[in-house]
Amino acid sequence: MRTHHLTKIFNSILILFALVLFAVCYQKLNTDQNSRIQLENIIGSVLERKNIVQLKHPNEIAWKFISSEEKNPLINNDAIFTHLNSEANISLDQGQEITIQSQSLVRVKTAQEIDLKEGKVAIKVNEGQKPLKLIIDNTTYELSAKKNSTVQIEKKFKRSFFKVEKGQVELKTPQEKINLTKGMSTFITPQNTTVESSQFTLLAPQGVVVLEQGESLTFSYDSDQTVEAIHIKRRDSLFKISPDESINLKPEEYKWGITTPSNATPLIWQEFTLIKNIKAPTALSPKANTILDANELNSLKAVQWNSPAQTQLEVLDHSKNLIHSFLIKNNYSSLPKLVPGKYYYQLRVNESFYRSPHSKAVPFYVHNLNDQNQIQKIEIAKPDQLIEFQLNTPPASEATLVLSQRSDLSSPLFSKKITGTKVQFRVKETGMYYWKWEGQEREVQFKKILIIPTPPPVKAPEVKDIIKKIPQSSWWQRFINFFISNAYAQDDSQVLIEWQKVKDAKSYEIEIFAHKADSKPLFKQRTQSPQLKWKAPLSKTYYYRVRYQDHWDRYSPYSPLALISFETNQKKIISQSKSESKSQKRDAHHFSFYYALSQITQTQKLTNSSEAKIEGVNTTGHAFAFKKKASLFFKDDSLNLFYQSRYGEVFDGEKFSQRYLDLAWENEGRRLNYSFGISAYQFSQYELNDNQVTQSSDFSGLNLLLKIAKPINWGKNQVIKPFMTIKAFNSYQFLSGLSYENHLFSKSFLSLKLSYEINRFNNEDLEQGSSLIQVLTGITQKY
Numbered sequence: 001m002r003t004h005h006l007t008k009i010f011n012s013i014l015i016l017f018a019l020v021l022f023a024v025c026y027q028k029l030n031t032d033q034n035s036r037i038q039l040e041n042i043i044g045s046v047l048e049r050k051n052i053v054q055l056k057h058p059n060e061i062a063w064k065f066i067s068s069e070e071k072n073p074l075i076n077n078d079a080i081f082t083h084l085n086s087e088a089n090i091s092l093d094q095g096q097e098i099t100i101q102s103q104s105l106v107r108v109k110t111a112q113e114i115d116l117k118e119g120k121v122a123i124k125v126n127e128g129q130k131p132l133k134l135i136i137d138n139t140t141y142e143l144s145a146k147k148n149s150t151v152q153i154e155k156k157f158k159r160s161f162f163k164v165e166k167g168q169v170e171l172k173t174p175q176e177k178i179n180l181t182k183g184m185s186t187f188i189t190p191q192n193t194t195v196e197s198s199q200f201t202l203l204a205p206q207g208v209v210v211l212e213q214g215e216s217l218t219f220s221y222d223s224d225q226t227v228e229a230i231h232i233k234r235r236d237s238l239f240k241i242s243p244d245e246s247i248n249l250k251p252e253e254y255k256w257g258i259t260t261p262s263n264a265t266p267l268i269w270q271e272f273t274l275i276k277n278i279k280a281p282t283a284l285s286p287k288a289n290t291i292l293d294a295n296e297l298n299s300l301k302a303v304q305w306n307s308p309a310q311t312q313l314e315v316l317d318h319s320k321n322l323i324h325s326f327l328i329k330n331n332y333s334s335l336p337k338l339v340p341g342k343y344y345y346q347l348r349v350n351e352s353f354y355r356s357p358h359s360k361a362v363p364f365y366v367h368n369l370n371d372q373n374q375i376q377k378i379e380i381a382k383p384d385q386l387i388e389f390q391l392n393t394p395p396a397s398e399a400t401l402v403l404s405q406r407s408d409l410s411s412p413l414f415s416k417k418i419t420g421t422k423v424q425f426r427v428k429e430t431g432m433y434y435w436k437w438e439g440q441e442r443e444v445q446f447k448k449i450l451i452i453p454t455p456p457p458v459k460a461p462e463v464k465d466i467i468k469k470i471p472q473s474s475w476w477q478r479f480i481n482f483f484i485s486n487a488y489a490q491d492d493s494q495v496l497i498e499w500q501k502v503k504d505a506k507s508y509e510i511e512i513f514a515h516k517a518d519s520k521p522l523f524k525q526r527t528q529s530p531q532l533k534w535k536a537p538l539s540k541t542y543y544y545r546v547r548y549q550d551h552w553d554r555y556s557p558y559s560p561l562a563l564i565s566f567e568t569n570q571k572k573i574i575s576q577s578k579s580e581s582k583s584q585k586r587d588a589h590h591f592s593f594y595y596a597l598s599q600i601t602q603t604q605k606l607t608n609s610s611e612a613k614i615e616g617v618n619t620t621g622h623a624f625a626f627k628k629k630a631s632l633f634f635k636d637d638s639l640n641l642f643y644q645s646r647y648g649e650v651f652d653g654e655k656f657s658q659r660y661l662d663l664a665w666e667n668e669g670r671r672l673n674y675s676f677g678i679s680a681y682q683f684s685q686y687e688l689n690d691n692q693v694t695q696s697s698d699f700s701g702l703n704l705l706l707k708i709a710k711p712i713n714w715g716k717n718q719v720i721k722p723f724m725t726i727k728a729f730n731s732y733q734f735l736s737g738l739s740y741e742n743h744l745f746s747k748s749f750l751s752l753k754l755s756y757e758i759n760r761f762n763n764e765d766l767e768q769g770s771s772l773i774q775v776l777t778g779i780t781q782k783y
Contacts, residue, residue, distance in 0.1 A: 041076070042074065042093075043076060043092060043093050043108065044073075044074040044090055044093055044111060045090065046066055046072035046090050048088070049087070050085075050088070051083060051086035051087075052082075052083035052086045053080065053081070053082050053087075053088045053100075054081045054083075055078060055079070056081075058075075058076070058077035074090065074108055076108075076110055078107070078108050079105065079106070079107045079108075080106050080108070081104070081105050082103060082104050082119070083102075084103055085102055086103075087099060087100060087101050087102060094132075095129050096123060096124060096126075097124040098122070098123050099122040100119070100121050101119060101121065102119070102271070103118075103119055104121060105117040105118045106119070106121060109135070113132075114132070115135040116135070116136050116153060116155045119154070120152065120153065121153050122151070123143065123150070123151050123153065125143060125145040125149055125169065126145055126148045126149075129144070131143060131144040131172070136155050137160070139173075141171060141172060141173055142171070143169060143171055143172075144169065144170050145168070145170075146167075146170060146179075147167040148167050149164060149169045150164075150166040151163065151180075152268070154268070159188070159189055160187075160189075161187055161188070161268060162185060163184075163185035163268060164180045164182050164185070165182065166182055167181075168181045171186065173188070183200070185267055187263075200221060200222060200258065200260075202221050202268065202270040203221050203222065204219070205219065205270075205272040206270050206272050208272070209273065209274050209275065210277060210355070211275070213276055213277065213278055215248075216246035216247060216248045217247055217249055218246045219246075225260040225261065225262065226260060226261060227243045227260060228258075228259050228260060229241065229242060229243070229259050230242070230257075230258055231259065231265075231266050232247065232254055232255075232256045233254060234249075234252050235253070250276075250353075251274050251353030252273075252353055253271070253274075254273075254274060255269040255270060255271045256269065256270055257269045257270065273353070275355055276353065276354055277354075277356060278349055280347065280348060280357050280358060281305045281348070281356070282306040282307070283345070283359055283362050284304040284305050285301075288362050289364065289430070290365070291364075291365045291366075291367065291450065292335075292366050293367075293368070294367060297335040297337060298334045298335070298337075300332065302334045303333050304331060304332045305347050305359075307331055307347065309354045310327065310329050310350060311327075311331070311349060311350065312326070312327055312347065312348050312350040313326045313327075313333050313345065313347055314345065314346050314348075314358075315336065315338075315343060316345070317343060317344075318342040318343065318344075320344055320361060327350060340368060340432055341366060341405075341431065342365055342430065343366060344363050345362055345364065346359050346361045346362070347359045363430070365431070367432060367448065375448040375450050376389060377450045377452065378450070378451050379452055379453065379454045379455075380430070380451060380452075380453065380454065381453075381454050381551060382504070382550075382551030383427075383428050383429060384426050384427070384428050385426065386424060387426065388424045389449075399418065400417050401414070401436075402415045402436055402437075403434070403449075405431060405432070406434065409434060413425075413427065413433075427451060430451050430452050431450075432448060432449075432450050433448070433449045434447070434448055435447050453552045456550070457550055457555070457557075458556070458557070459556060460546065460547055460556050460559035460560075461500040461501075461502055461546050462500035462559065463544070463562040464498075465563040465565070466495060466496075466562070466563065467563075467565045467567060468566045470539060470566055493536045493538070494535045495535075495536060495566075496531060496532075496533055497510065497533075497544060497564070498531040499530050499531070502530075505530075505549065505550065506551045506553075507526050508526065508548050508549075509524070509526050509546065509547050509548070510526075510527070510532055511544065511546075511558075512524075512534065512542055512543070512544045512564070513542065514542060516543050522537075537713045538713055538717065539566040539717075541563065541564070541566075542564040542565075543561040544562055546558070589626075590625070590626070590627040590781070590782050591780070591781050591783070592623075592778055592780040593622070594625070594751070594753075595620075595776070595777055595778060596622060596623060596646060596774055597618070597619075597620060597774070598618070598619045598772050598774040599618050599772060600619055600646070601615050601617075601771050601772070602768065602770035603770070604767065604769075605768070606686070606687065612651070612688075612693045614651075614656070617650055617656070619648035620647070621644060621645050621646035621647060622644070622645060623776060623778070624642075624643050625640065625642045625643075625780075626640070626642075627639070630665075637665065637667050638666050638667075638668070639663075639665060640663070640664045640665075640666050640675065640677075641661075641662070642661070642662040643661050644660045645657065646658045651686070651692075651693045654686070654694055655695055657682070657683075657684050657698070658681075658683050658770075660680070660681050661679070662680075663678055663679075664676060664677025664678075664705055666707075672709070672710060673709040673710075674706075674709075675705065675706070676704075676706060678702060678705060679702070679703045679727045680700065680701075680702055681700060681702075681703065681731070682698050682699070683698065683699055683761070683768070684698055685697055685698060685699045685768070699761070699766060701730030701731055702729060702730055703727035703731060704727065705725065705726075705727050706725070706726050707723065707724070707726075708723065708724050709722065709723035709724075709739075717743040718740070718742050718743070720739070720741075721738070721739045721740075723737060723738070723739060724736045731759065731761045733758065733759050734757070734758045735755055735756070735757045737754050737756060737774075739751060739752065739753040747781065747782050748779060748780060748782065750778075750779055750780075751776075751777065751780060752775075752776070753774075753776040754776075755774050756772075757773075757774060758771050
């Protein structure tokens, strides 16, 4: 037994000695290596690096990562490798600066010689420096500057590309010397060398590009040659588009270049990463103000959301400071261990090529539901509300109640002596609060009060129909109001709208609609009072609805639509109650009479060398219109018949006339009035007899008609309508203008129309054209 123990002790000593010897040798090896680097000729250094860059000395087996905190000298035959989206800037003792770009491998052979194994570098060379030797595919090139210059060099497979971005350089190849200036490039393969004198720069996109969902990508560049196409590369696809075209790409890493008549493939490529903005995830559970058990936070689905991509879950404390953050691939997650209190959680998409804003922070509460120290829950309707609760027994005379948001009762919000069993206090925010008695030994444990908002509003304020009575004024008073400003007349269009007062309402929001089926309100306003005085544009029927906002900025649903109607003491002006159909029948027919004044210019070709011309002739005329309600397709449809004539004398007593007869179907929509129909016309025609122009006959024809008008309410009883009419088939006629209507009387209204008209008739028998300005005034009677 003794021998066995001695053997174990000897083995342990032997192993310990071997470990010490290995450590000493390793330290000696590193010391020798560092001494060797210091003693050898240092040819340059790594100035700075971005992301992951590795360095390997010539006699070392392993690559080491370059740290920005350490000095990184370079010696002969050092190799440098840059990872994806990484780069390194090095400086050589001869003064050249080299930027080694992403995914590139470079061996620095000497201070005057580098070997580009793969990738891209940017070299700064200055005038007067010794030529820099470049080894690419075992071929040596010499690069010297005639001016301070920057050169981009790319090597990929068996092809090399040189481009001068600044200055002027000389590139010596085994066969020739090439002079390159700014914008010039050379393309080298084992077979030949091609020099391009075109000057172009790829401007955008480059780097990281962020677009919205569905947004197309555009490309910009500077080039002194015609660009034939833009080539876009993805790891699995190649796209080709025209220079003025945009493209919708999926988020990914790309590179792009341009082609010109002198090169069928891009000489240089610009890399970029495309990221798309998407909507923030939707939080599903826990809902706002949910109370969670501290012992069940590690549940697999404590938090759930709806998101199409990888999601960042962030937990915030009661002051909305970030305390935990997790990257989750699923649509659910557990929560970390949290002490009792108030918290928030928020979500955002966080993937390689997708991002989103944060979702709205959702408040929740954590406490120990199984804690014997029971929690008293209090709901408050608004911040800083007076809170009151009852004690089971009155405290001792010297007892002081201490209230705090911290479980250790530090930073108390409330501390004072209480007499009786009623306790009152105010807090500015919801959450878990702790209280205890000081100076009362029998109550030593902390008590808890959870203060949360009242449930969100689910019931809308009650509304009622409003009927405004308007006194029936005499025709003389309405005639006076037509000429006197409404500021001096009685305002019958103002109505007081009242609805139910809600106890916990912070404000109310009212929407008024011109029609029951409208989705966009005519009027919208917030008010703190349950009533509003509103001036209606016209004395007609409207609809309104109301909702309220509580003190936690939550809205109730909207109330059902209620009616606002105006009626006179004798009869309703407009109402959509049970008598609506009768009122519509009484006003289903319109008859109008108009008087017209026109100034006409007209030209008619008589022979190959002569024409008859009427310039600035004033004419008069009249017009009649009849409209009948006829719901052919929609509720507001009608059939319109319109006749107009103009007449006068021209050419020393010759008669002149123009007549129209239009039959059209019209729809008076809420936003536009439009008509379709046919139009018959009859115009005077002239001929040349003994060098005198005389009327020969009237010519006539048919056209198709399209009319569009935009009604605009102006004041109480006035309507303005810009309109446009096009007639075409046998001839071409165009009419545009502005009409004005004043509904002074309940059964009639006055009209004034100002229009400009163009007519063109061109066929084998007749070439005639005319233009005119017309003023049409009249009155319309409804029955």
